[in-house]
Amino acid sequence: MDSLIIFLVLLALGFVFGKLAESRHYRSIQAREEMLVRLPATSCKKPMGNSTPISHAELVHGHVVISVDYFKQILAGLRNLFGGTIQAYETLLDRARREAVLRLKESCPTANEILNLRIETSSISKGGGDRIGSVEVLAYGTAIYYQQASSQHSRS
Amino acid sequence: MNYQPSLPEHNDNVSHQHPVREFFVLITGVLAFVLMGYWALGFFVDIAVGYLSPEQEAQLFSKVNIDWDFGEESMPEEQAKLQSLVAAFKPCLSLPYPITVSLVKSEAVNAMAVPGGKMVVFSGLLDAVSSTNGLMFVLAHELGHFKNRDHLRLMGRGIVLSILAMLAFGGDAGISDILASTINLRTAKYSQSRESQADHTALQALHCHFGHVGGATELFEALKSQEKGFDFEMLHYFSSHPELQQRIDDLRQLAQELGYSAKGTKKLMKQ
Numbered sequence: 260m261d262s263l264i265i266f267l268v269l270l271a272l273g274f275v276f277g278k279l280a281e282s283r284h285y286r287s288i289q290a291r292e293e294m295l296v297r298l299p300a301t302s303c304k305k306p307m308g309n310s311t312p313i314s315h316a317e318l319v320h321g322h323v324v325i326s327v328d329y330f331k332q333i334l335a336g337l338r339n340l341f342g343g344t345i346q347a348y349e350t351l352l353d354r355a356r357r358e359a360v361l362r363l364k365e366s367c368p369t370a371n372e373i374l375n376l377r378i379e380t381s382s383i384s385k386g387g388g389d390r391i392g393s394v395e396v397l398a399y400g401t402a403i404y405y406q407q408a409s410s411q412h413s414r415s
Numbered sequence: 416m417n418y419q420p421s422l423p424e425h426n427d428n429v430s431h432q433h434p435v436r437e438f439f440v441l442i443t444g445v446l447a448f449v450l451m452g453y454w455a456l457g458f459f460v461d462i463a464v465g466y467l468s469p470e471q472e473a474q475l476f477s478k479v480n481i482d483w484d485f486g487e488e489s490m491p492e493e494q495a496k497l498q499s500l501v502a503a504f505k506p507c508l509s510l511p512y513p514i515t516v517s518l519v520k521s522e523a524v525n526a527m528a529v530p531g532g533k534m535v536v537f538s539g540l541l542d543a544v545s546s547t548n549g550l551m552f553v554l555a556h557e558l559g560h561f562k563n564r565d566h567l568r569l570m571g572r573g574i575v576l577s578i579l580a581m582l583a584f585g586g587d588a589g590i591s592d593i594l595a596s597t598i599n600l601r602t603a604k605y606s607q608s609r610e611s612q613a614d615h616t617a618l619q620a621l622h623c624h625f626g627h628v629g630g631a632t633e634l635f636e637a638l639k640s641q642e643k644g645f646d647f648e649m650l651h652y653f654s655s656h657p658e659l660q661q662r663i664d665d666l667r668q669l670a671q672e673l674g675y676s677a678k679g680t681k682k683l684m685k686q
Contacts, residue, residue, distance in 0.1 A: 274435070292422055299418040307416045334434055337441035346430040346437065353428045372418075 269329050277328025281350060288357050295364045300373040306403060307372065314406040318399065319373065321362030324383060325355045326393035335392065348392070352380070355396035363398045370402035449579060453572075456579075457605070460571035464564050469511030472567065476531030490538065494518040497536055500547070501554055507623035508558050508616070516554075524638065526553055528560035530567060543637050546680035548630025552621050559616030565609040572605070607657045611665060618666055622675045630680040631670070632663045639663070 301307065327335070331347040338345050356378055364373070377400060383393045467475075497516045504510075512532045521537040529535055534557050544550045560566055622628050639659045657665075670677065 296420045296422055299420070301418075307418055330438070331434070334438050334441070337438070337445060340445060341441065344430070346432060347434060349429040353426065 270333060271330075273329030273331070273333075277330055280328070281354070284354050284358070288354065288361065291361050291365075292357065295361065298364050298368075298370065298373065300360060300364060300376045300400060302376050304375055306374065311371075311405040314404050316374075316401050316403045317367070319363055319367045319370070319402045320397060320399035321359045321364070321366055322395060322397040323355050323358040323362060324393055324395045325351055325358070327351050332392045351392075352394060352396070355380075355394050356398075359396040359398040363400065367402040369404070371405045373400045373402050376400035452579060453575060456575040457572050460568060460575060464567045464571065467567065473512055473531060490518050490520065493538070493541065497554070500551055501534070501558065503551075504555060504558055504620055504624060507620045508555070508562055510558060510561055511564075512561075514558065514561060524634070526557050528557045528566040530570060532561065534558075534561075540634075541683070544630075544634050545637075545683055546630045546633060547683050548621065548625060548680040549633030550683055551624065552617050552631045553634055555617035555620040555624075556613050558620065559613035560609070562616055563609065563612055565606075565613065568609065569606060610657055611662070614662060614666060615669055618669055618675070619673070622670075622673070625678075627678040628666075628670050628675040629677040631677070632666050633680070635659045635663050635666075 299307065306313065327348065331351070334347040335345050338347065359378065360376070363376075367373070376398065379397045379399075381395050381397075383395055494516060497518055501514055501516055514532050514534050516534045516536060518536050518538060522539045523537040524539040524543040525537045526540055527535040534554075536554075536557075540553060541550065544553065618628055618631055621631055636659075669675075
């Protein structure tokens with residue numbers, strides 16, 4: 260009986276705090292995406308359109324590790340029994356992917372374009388006994404900087 | 416090719432179904448499925464118990480030496496007395512095998528039927544009853560469990576439950592707990608019905624031995640006066656034994672139906 264009460268309390272805590280963390284994260288993601296939408300990040304291998312000469316290019320990356328809350332972990336465990344889409348994990352991966360791309364963009368705010376954007380996912384503690392449901396998403400790509408008309412370099 | 420800065424209007428990568436609803440749908444499905452399985456397997460346990468002969472049971476459990484860890488058995492005189500009281504029921508109860516009584520020093524007011532024909536009596540019981548009749552009713556109740564083979568039924572169900580929980584969830588403690596609690600309710604209900612049946616067997620044995628059923632409800636009444644002041648209504652739902660008042664009422668009603676009378680009881684000699 261005791262362990263059931265503890266379990267239900269953990270479930271409720273997981274649900275409430277997981278929900279709070281998720282909606283706060285989404286608000287932050289949306290605001291930053293709007294700010295950074297002018298920096299193109301594509302999976303193209305060559306710069307788009309204009310033939311502006313490129314001064315230099317660099318490898319940039321952004322990564323994030325996010326964990327699910329207890330409630331979602333249990334929900335996903337139940338879903339494992341029946342099969343079907345694990346909707347509980349969808350927001351986790353969506354948030355992680357968008358956050359990783361945002362961090363990548365934030366690491367090179369003066370770049371003109373990001374080429375060859377790749378996103379990779381790996382689960383932390385895969386197959387571990389404690390079953391922490393957390394993912395790492397790594398986004399990496401090539402940031403390119405156009406040659407400036409003036410002598411001033413875009414990056415100091 | 417020009418870059419058009421824009422953000423998608425909708426997030427199509429996440430579902431918008433409410434997770435709590437999904438949780439309840441899934442957990443209800445799991446519990447319904449497991450309860451059905453448990454009920455069906457419990458049915459098979461009952462059938463299997465019918466096929467397990469007393470000799471096979473004795474053979475099966477003679478090799479299993481369970482360390483019950485109830486403390487020291489250090490009251491040989493009292494234990495011998497209990498053994499003789501149990502033996503006195505021989506003409507009244509057709510038992511499948513001889514029962515060995517173990518008296519264990521403990522404050523618990525309880526007695527248990529253990530597979531293999533062993534009855535464990537806690538010394539707290541001897542302090543709680545004041546008459547031989549009251550004590551013999553409790554002993555007859557445990558003998559009733561042996562007669563009805565309830566110890567095997569409950570153990571079989573326990574094994575089924577552990578296997579089910581292990582198969583379904585492995586190490587996932589949380590869900591196993593929900594499952595265990597739900598099934599405990601069912602087991603409690605089942606066990607309450609077995610307890611009532613053992614009470615009935617005991618009442619008949621008591622009447623057969625003494626010619627009356629005085630003292631049958633003595634222990635329950637003593638326990639009831641102890642638990643006064645607590646709200647046991649909720650707890651009763653989780654309990655493996657029926658509520659005390661219910662048991663007293665049932666026994667009185669049964670005694671009336673069978674035409675058993677209650678006369679004076681013999682005082683229990685205590686050392």
